[in-house]
Amino acid sequence: MEQVFxxxxxxxxxxxGEVLFSxxxxxxxxxxxxTGIVIEKNHCLEGQSIAGKVLVFPNGKGSSVVQADGLYQLKMKGTEPKALIIRNPDTTLxxxxxxxxxxxxxxxxxxFYTAAQNGDWVEVDADKGTITVRQK
Incomplete structure (x- = not known):
């Protein structure tokens, strides 16, 4: 089944890519x-990889330097998420x-937040303003 939001x-x-909710x-x-594995202690995604995923999360956190450098380091190693879906964007992110x-x-x-579940295949087309969900 396919749904578009x-x-x-x-x-x-x-x-x-596969969607991963935080x-x-x-x-x-x-x-x-x-590795793309979340190493933050007590984070809901601790021990899981965000590499190649479509990451859904509420907000960024941390200073501008650590956010920008963190995403840069992931990109340089090829372990970054494929796309980001955020509820409350900040200027740094x-x-x-x-x-x-x-x-x-x-x-x-x-x-979208009730239709999609971890592991579903999601296509983010920012240019068209659509997210397509294919349930696993």
Whole structure:
């Protein structure tokens, strides 16, 4: 089954991958750049890899330097998420996503958050303002 949801483009591009939801705010500096595994203690995604995933999270956290450097380190090692879906974007993450050419969207239809589940295949087309979900 395939469902399409509307969203707002922050950083252009199109990417797809398995979706991974984080209920906790996210700091890219607390991810091992070699593996893409979240190393932040007590984070809901601790021990899981964000590499190649479409990462859904509420907010960024941490200083601007650690956020930008964290995403940069992941990109340089090829362990970055394919796309970012964020509820509350901040200027640091917006600038980082644009510079790293990572598609990023917000203002997603509320139904997306109940329709999609970890492991579903998701395509983010920021340019068209759509997220397509294919349930596993």
């Amino acid at each position: 509307s969203c707002h483009k922050i950083s252009e591009g199109k990417a797809s 209920s906790d705010d996210f700091c890219f500096y607390l991810v091992d750049p070699q 917006v600038a980082s996503a644009i510079i790293m050419e990572t598609p990023m969207v917000d203002c997603v239809e509320t139904a």
